[in-house]
Amino acid sequence: MNSIFTRRSVRKYLDKAVEPEKIDRMLRAAMQAPSATNQQPWEFIVIDDRRTIDRLADFSPYAKMLPGAPLAVVILEKQDMRAPLFTEQDLGAAAQNMMLQLVEDGLGSVWMGVGRGTEREAFLTEMFALPETVKPFGVFAIGYPADENANKFVDRYEETRVHWNKY
Ligand SMILES: Cc1cc2nc3c(=O)[nH]c(=O)nc-3n(C[C@H](O)[C@H](O)[C@H](O)COP(=O)(O)O)c2cc1C
Secondary structure, three states: OHHHHHOOEOOOEOOOOOOHHHHHHHHHHHHOOOOHHHOOOEEEEEEOOHHHHHHHHHHOOOOOOHHHOOEEEEEEEEOOOOOHHHHHHHHHHHHHHHHHHHHHOOOEEEEEEOOOOOHHHHHHHHHOOOOOOEEEEEEEEEEOEOOOOOOOOOOOOOHHHOOOOOO
8 A cells, every 4th residue: 555655744735625525535444443342432523614723723833734724633532432441542543544545535634643631632622512422632634735745755664673573
């Protein structure tokens, strides 16, 4: 899958809406992820409303790309799951699936971390009036890359990180 190697964080976007079928594929890819006991601890807020995306930019000092993005997603972590120790890992897999599908469809995205118990979590909880049953896991800015070389391969392979048969 070439998109694994070409996916990069894209922070500048064309002023072009993301087609509904691509949004649908992105969400289907996310929900196709593996999860502990198949618990699927995810929900998604999809945001294409300009003013809401602009307000979302205030959730973090590292979210300045949001006002330029035509689309944003907040991945939510459902609470009270069967295997709570593994929900973050499940959500990481869903997030990566989502980002890779976006690359397949010619789009770019950037993942912005929230962090449990942080001010960012409090901001998002208030902004979307989230119930106690869900917590924000990550925010994603999405759009067509303004730079055509945006999703560009960089080699991160490091042989020293690989251990065969023993550490
Ligand atoms: C959990 C997580 C949190 C991140 N938070 C931010 C962020 O707040 N703002 C941002 O611009 N990039 C953020 N990134 C993107 C990373 O900076 C980026 O993935 C990393 O530098 C590697 O570059 P690449 O995505 O282009 O391969 C985050 C990535 C992850 C996985």
